[in-house]
Amino acid sequence: MPFTKPVVVIDNGSYNIKAGFACDNHPVSIFRTAVGRPKFLKGTYGRTPYEVYVGEDAVARVDELDLNYPVVKGRITHWDDMERVWHHIYYRELKAAPEDRAVLLSCAPATTMKDKVKCCEVFYEALNAPALCVKPQSVLALFGSGFTTGISVGLGHDLTEINPVYAGGSISYANMLTNIAGNEITNFIKHSFRRRGIRLGKQLDDVLEDVKRNYVYVTENGAVKKQDYKKSFTLPDGKTIDVSDESLMAGEMYFQPELVLGKKLTSDVIPIQEAIVTSILKCDSELQPEMYDAIVTYGGMGTMPGLNKRLARELEAIINRPVNVIPTSEAYAVAWLGGAVFAGMAGAKRLWVTKKQFEDQGERIVKNRF
Template sequence: MGSSQDEDSLGTGTCSPMSSLHECHQDELGLRSVSSFSSTTISSFLSEDLGLRTGPVVIDMGTRSCRAGFSGHQTPSAEISTLVSHTTVWSKGLEETRSEAFTGEEALLYPDTEIIEVMQNGIIINWEAAETLWQHMFEHKLGVPPEEHALLITEPPLSPTSGRENVAEVAFESLGSPGIFMAPQPVLSTYAHGRTSALVVDIGHVVTHAVPVHDGNCLAYATKRTDVAGSCLTWYLTMLLGDMEHTLGDWLSPVVEDIKHTCCYVAFDFDNECLVPPTSCTLDFTLPDGQTISLSKERFQCPEVLFNPLPTWGDSYMGIHEMAQRSLDLLPEDIRSVMHRNILLCGGSSLFEGLPRRLDSELAQCLPPGTEVEVVAVPGRRHAAWMGGSVLASLTNFQSCWIRRDEYYEEGPCIVHQKCF
């Protein structure tokens, strides 16, 4: 079934994704990490009969935002909020109503709308809303028709297998994509760093994961998670700034987010940092109305909960160093040393100044004496999974791994379990 375009524009034949990728790891992936990636190198990856002439699109969904862009680029072309809202508008003269959907930040601008939660703990829970979001991304942000682009969709850790089938249905039946592939976010993050084995510590908005990746495969049995994440830090900073609530006013939530990203840092030694005079760490922050507030010890007290969650939060909230240690302890000895030297910090809540050094120190203290530990934190780590997808979708050996539209209609959604690693 499928059109001739599918055969001409996508690689044909079958492949084992991992075997194909391993063939190119030494000469392509290892040397084409995102830090050295540029549009001029893409021509060395693609030939006339591989990939779409217009280039695959990589989509990375997070609880807070959705990132999308073209393979071979260093950064996403667009990023929007994962908010979706629906409002019912009465059509004059008709005895029916018309439903309108709004996406991204626009979803908050209209009264009498119902906010739809697309994601929960990093997992898509409303596929109709996800479809609306992706349609909006193509039409208004990327400015290209989805029918002309293969899609590489990132997959969060511990996601249900049914999610893959839902992605395929939306991509082929709603968006009309000629080809798709799904790859785990931790694996893509290792590719973004030019590696195939690492412990990926991804600190997101509502959940943090430690996922060992060995030879391009996620080791689910050693994957750990904690509920300590960006939203916890925002809440805690709000509490610390409680006395200023009257000053922050209507801007409370977005302003606290800005303060967290702009002003906060991780102390190397928290107890010693608490002893320094408050004036030595004071920083002024300008509010949207022009007023200025001064922050002092709140700057390092807020992200400290990444390592020392409040006791009242419960057992699901553990420090990120403890989470990483528990993951490492479950690994076979023969690969543990590789993981110790390749701990990759990723995610939007991993950008605090001082965090890599502190995590390195905490792990060195809780691992056996003499253990060589290296925490890697590249500047673009907020988009690590997307960047890894950009690299993967551009590799020559990957082009035969796409699930084509004709294959989908022949085999059904279950084909994703056969072709996606």
């Protein structure tokens, strides 16, 4: 099935969505996965005319809009809003007609077949796309790092998911969740500020996001030199606050949650290094050595300084052998890049489902291809 124009690659995320063309080496657009409607509607949608805002436009009007986030923990929970987001990508961000281009759509490793079929319905019936391929983000992250076998460690906004991949196929029965993600980091910093009496009002969300993205780091062994420990943050009003504890301890949540959470620690929270080892042990014994040779971290929290070195150190201490944690400067976009790589592979085009094939065979061909 020849594609006459570059494939559109869309990487769905709970916090941000990335979109662009397979011929590019970086997404054209990255924006918040959010949809906003006027608060005065109070749920009475459709009775009076109103404007719907998507992405950064919606977030900028948070005081006057009810915001909805259609992707929660990797799953699409509001299909009408997700359709609006995809529509926005084509007509506002990419300036491309959906009927002209095949689409590669990323999904969470645990996405159900029912949801994949629903994606086909939206793209074929509402957007009139000619062909669609749905691939797990974990597989694409490995592709984007130059591997087809290994462990994908997705550090997202509301989900940290470990997924083994062998020869380009997801081993879904070995998936693991740590139940510590970017959202828990944000809450930790927020509660720390509150405990210290720091009140920021409407600036709070922006400050929390800035501290999380630019100040949180991971030490190599859980310790830090005094001169490197001090971190100061300048608020929008010019006042300076100390964020040393928050910067250090937030990153430690992934590796030592019991140290940071204390009595708030629940039984379902697992240190990331233990979750990775458990996930690999669930795989067939002959595959396990290969998994340690390519460990790829991706997602927004995958950009934390020091993360990969610490992860390698912790894993080697458990299994007593070298591991290969793949460094990348663009962990937030590596799954999208893997999608662009996959879309350009000669043999990949047979994995797309065309609109006509879906109309003729329905759910059966989705199960076969995806």
